[in-house]
Every structure is written in C-alpha cells, then in structure tokens.
Amino acid sequence: MAADRTWLFAPGTTIWTVNREATLFLGAGRALLLQLAHPLVAAGVAEHSGFADDPFGRLLRTLNTSCALVFGDVDAALAAVQRMDAIHRRVRGFLRDPVGPFPAGTPYDAADPALRLWVHATLIDTSLLMYHRFVAGLSAADQARYYTEACEMARVLEIPEQMIPPTIEAFRTYFSRMLSTEIAVGATARELARLIFWPPRAASLRAIGPVAKFVTAGLLPPEVREGYGYAWTPLQEQALDRFARAIKRARPAIPSVIRVIPPARVAERRLAFPASGRQAA
DSSP: OOSSTTBSOOTTSHHHHHHTBGGGGGGHHHHHHHHHTSHHHHHHHHHHSOTTTOTTHHHHHHHHHHHHHHHSBHHHHHHHHHHHHHHHTTOEEEOSSOBTTBOTTOEEETTOHHHHHHHHHHHHHHHHHHIIIIIOOOOHHHHHHHHHHHHHHHHHTTOOGGGSOSSHHHHHHHHHHHHHHTOOOOHHHHHHHHHHHSOTTOHHHHHHHHHHHHHHHHHSOHHHHHHTTOOOOHHHHHHHHHHHHHHHHHGGGSOHHHHBOHHHHHHHHHTTOOTTOOOOO
C-alpha cells in the first residue's frame, strides 16, 4: 500500500508489478469471455452497448477503470468509478430466454454488486494466470499479496465487504463455485464471442482474430471453453505452452516502452520510480 494516501498503490506493490506488464493484454479475450459467460452480464452487454461496432469497447472501459485504480491517484480512481457508475445506471433489464440456472424474466442490473464482483474476479484470475504463465513465476506469498491488494480495488468499486472473499483461498473457492453454479454460456454469449474474433466493421482486427481465438480458447477453463464450442487438443496445448515460454524468454530483451503499459510508465515518471520496476518473486 502506498504510504502517500493520494495513491491507492505504490510501485513495488505486487499488484503494480503484475499489472504493469503489457503481456497481460494477451489474456484480454479470456477475461471478456469469462465475463460474458455469466448470462446476466451477456444480456446487459448485448442489449445496452454497441458491441457489434466496438466489440472490445466494453473490455477497454473495464481495463481503463482497473488501470486508473492501480496506477492513478485517488482522484483519478474515484473519477473512473464514477464514469463506470454513470454507464451502469442505464444497463438493466430482464433475461429474454432461460440460460443455465436463470429462467426467462430474471432481472439484471449492471450496478448489482454480485455481477460487479464477478467482472472483477475475472480480471484477478486472468492477471494471475497470465503473469505466472507468460512473465514470471509467482510464489504463493506473491499471489496472496496480489489478492489482498485487489480486495482494496473491490472496495473502491463499492462491492460490499461481506461479499468479497477474504483470502485468495476463499477467492478460488468462490471462483470454482461460480463456474459450477452460475456460469453458463448461452447463445447470446456465443454470438458476442464471434463478434470479438471476427468483428464485422474492423478489418484490421479480423486479421488477428484466429490468433486471438487460439490463445483465448487455450486459456479458458475447460468447462467454459466447451460452452463456447471451442475444440482443444493436446497438440494445441503444446503449441500454446511453447508460445508462452518463448514470450517469457524474450521478455528481458523487450524495451520497457513496449513491455510496460502506458498508464504505469506515466505513473512511475510522476513518482520518480525507476522504469524497470521490481519483478515479483
């Protein structure tokens, strides 16, 4: 935690060290598809956003909020949450068709703290997975510290304290329970996923769609991958593993201007922190 309370976090905290890595954006599709795998999230996105025109817009807004919380001062963090709240106030309705455990007519509201917790959880789980697999190993202590710091973000996001799993072990239990009880990939989520990898109005993104789909499919939990209808073979797993190891080996040679995301570099300059940062153990 930053000693200067004008900042939520300081360089050298585990969440700063992990989230500053641009490699984590390779997991953006995974986080988004996990979010859409919740039927109420998928309904809200499908019915209250221009997803077909800007399939990554929602994810980018979520990531921008996350970056403001980690790398911004308190004023920037609160402003980001206020912008998110203003958008979420318009996102409410009723599920049109039954999906998984949710019958038709189930109400949804983007301001629902349970849905907000799930979205936050997908970013936590994806960030830890991506850093460990593509950047560097994370010890159990580092993972626990990361989660403790992410809980501070959850509080700023106005998720009630009693809803936040108190430890990383409790978080993993929550995440597994969600996968087995509430997460169900419906037709809406599958259509939204198709738009992500083959956006009809973004030819430049279509060119990388197959690669993004391959990485995303390999990183998803098996039950969610199957829900989206993605096949996955041992040979594909070996290819993804080679890809991850190649990125991990290349990382030390990548200039920080490429390796570190812009919000972190800006914040580190403001705080006069060395650009290289500290790598978690």
